[in-house]
Amino acid sequence: MIDSSGARRGCVVWLTGLPSAGKSTIAEALEAALVRRGVRVQRLDGDEIRTNLSRGLGFSKDDRDEQVRRVGYVAGLLERHGVVAISALVSPYREARDAVRASAENFVEVYVKCSLEECIRRDVKGLYRRARGGEIANFTGISDPYEPPLHPEVVVETDRERLDDSVKKILDVLAGKGCVHG
């Protein structure tokens, strides 16, 4: 679907899930797939966000909610200008995610689901090990809660399906919403 100005519709794609569930991997693969399809896309993830938007924020509920608010605001601005913005934050609290949903025009919540056991096995950044050793407080899944989405637009199960299949599920939803050609 192309709007009257010739631009495709923007979207906020919000990946949420436990640490090491595979959010960044999916965000990168989804970004690449969208770029191949000629879609304007912006990934909001990683060091760039930590340096430029989240400096000084920690892992308390307030700080996490503030991070979600900031990234959600930026994603919404990009969406307004026809960009598919992809966020990849643990974003463990339902209420904060739902506030982003309410402020976006076109919101696709992707629950990146993976068993805690498998996340601990992967432990991409060695953080679970440190959290279980008591070195890190407020660690989602260990000492802090994770509230799974109740009605996500997409559920991907990274411990059960191939990356390509997870990406395809998201692309299909984006196609249905007119953000990418099916």
Next chain:
Amino acid sequence: MIDSSGARRGCVVWLTGLPSAGKSTIAEALEAALVRRGVRVQRLDGDEIRTNLSRGLGFSKDDRDEQVRRVGYVAGLLERHGVVAISALVSPYREARDAVRASAENFVEVYVKCSLEECIRRDVKGLYRRARGGEIANFTGISDPYEPPLHPEVVVETDRERLDDSVKKILDVLAGKGCVHG
């Protein structure tokens, strides 16, 4: 100038100047003029920024520089996607502005120049009165420095020229850079 994808070139338009110099007024008029010309534009100004990006930041040099970094980052993201992003912050420190300049592809610094006497006379938000009464510390122009740009792309003098003329100066520079038709 239209790029190969058919989009106009994005830009970061950075308005800087004393409190009450007229930054927001110019930002709003410039935004309206660009919208009339069919340009994708996003103003980064006012309560929306304070709520969504700057919450908790004060007026120390570090906090002001952090605000400039955040807004500069967001403006740069928008620019990358073909949007003319207009920032309207006092942004009193040259080094912080120059860092945004260095990170943008296409940066137009607009020095919104107005004599301190005239800014105090206008005192749009009543802040000069409170600053001079000692109620507000770190107030640019009174108790904190303002470092004017050394080589701004545009200087507008809001105590000497009409709003329309100030906006036209900026539009002319944007036209020269291919962000808007001349």
